[in-house]
Amino acid sequence: MADATQREIHLKSRPEGAPGPENFELATVPIPVPGDGQILVRNVWMTVDPYMRGRMMDRESYIPPFQVGQVLDGGSVGEVVESRGGPFQKGDYVCGFAGGGWREYYVSDGSMLQKIDGATIPLQAYLGAVGMPGLTAYGGLLRIGEPKEGETVLVSAASGAVGAIVCQIAKIKGCRVVGTAGSDAKCAWLRDEIGIDAAINYKTCGGLEAAIAKECPKGVDIYFENVGGEHLEAALNLMNQHGRLIMCGMISQYNSTDVPVGPTNLILVVGKSLKMQGFIVTDHLDMIVDFFNDMAAWIGAGKIKWQETVLDGIENAPRAFMNLFSGENFGKMLVRLGPDRAA
Ligand SMILES: NC(=O)c1ccc[n+]([C@@H]2O[C@H](COP(=O)([O-])OP(=O)(O)OC[C@H]3O[C@@H](n4cnc5c(N)ncnc54)[C@H](OP(=O)(O)O)[C@@H]3O)[C@@H](O)[C@H]2O)c1
Structure with missing residues (x-):
């Protein structure tokens, strides 16, 4: 060489x-x-x-x-x-x-x-899926979100590298899963291929909060945040008492040259006794063996795509x-x- x-x-x-x-x-x-x-x-x-x-x-x-x-x-x-x-x-x-x-x-x-x-x-x-984005999904959802059967999980950027794994682990845990994504093709895949309960095209739904509310009739117990801005504001309004917000990323702000938008309703964290926790994937490196074992089993069983x-x-x-x-x-x-x- x-x-x-x-x-x-x-x-x-x-x-x-x-x-x-x-x-x-x-x-x-x-x-x-x-x-x-x-x-x-x-x-x-x-x-x-x-x-x-x-x-x-x-x-x-x-x-x-x-x-x-x-x-x-x-x-x-x-x-x-x-x-x-x-x-x-x-x-x-x-x-x-x-x-x-x-x-x-x-x-x-x-x-x-x-x-x-x-x-x-x-x-x-x-x-x-079995690398950094997968561990982000696994650690964030399981450790911070603590999902329980029957709860409603809302995921933004749901068809992405992190989001799609969050959606599927939440389904494995027996949750109702609602995702948002930026195209009809992404939403169709989320619904038809990985089987989440509802997918919302946030670009064409004509009112994000109302669209999420319609698909989450019992409110939102866990919000996995990848996007920020309007998504976070809508989620805060729809969170149930003692809900958990997993603050993974806010991609809508990464290129922003203006003062970021909202949320204007952060006070809801207090009255609803919400947990809102940010994290970096490396916080969860101690979970890596469980992560590999679980993902290998789920992929082998066709439960993760x-x-x-x-x-x-x-x-x-x-x-x-x-x-x-x-x-x-x-x-x-x-x-x-x-x-x-x-x-
Ligand atoms: N905390 C951590 O350690 C950690 C680790 C990895 C990733 N993350 C975060 O997780 C999130 C997802 O990352 P990823 O690697 O899985 O990327 P990804 O979701 O595979 O790709 C990014 C997606 O974000 C959506 N997006 C881009 N600009 C947007 C905007 N202005 N508003 C709404 N959606 C927008 C687009 O999907 P649509 O077509 O659906 O809009 C795009 O395909 C990011 O916020 C990232 O920073 C955090």
């Missing part, structure tokens, strides 16, 4: 408002050379995720900002093409939550990587990322970077 080159995506400038092609740069750089105890990984899949928008801003957060002129970063699945010691051999497939994405090759000491095989679950699912939207080639990674904010992704948004020989 000496003198060989790879392509990677750099942050060219910080987006103001919605990210555009001008914020990204495709760079050609040498493939790094692994040292003793390190591996060289050829990426096969990479993920783009909404949280990366926050890292494009220069501000303090739970995770450091991306630097202008530097390669972006995120989760990926790849094949070990050279091993100079450590736990992984040439030909192994490995997955990491961070450290390898937005580039075709990377070097690692393997400490943050997990070996995967793609035999029963496709490799790219380790970036979605998901959608993927795939773009090919590192040059399309910025487009994939932008899709998250226009809703052009249906399910997990992925970029395929090379042949998946485990498939």
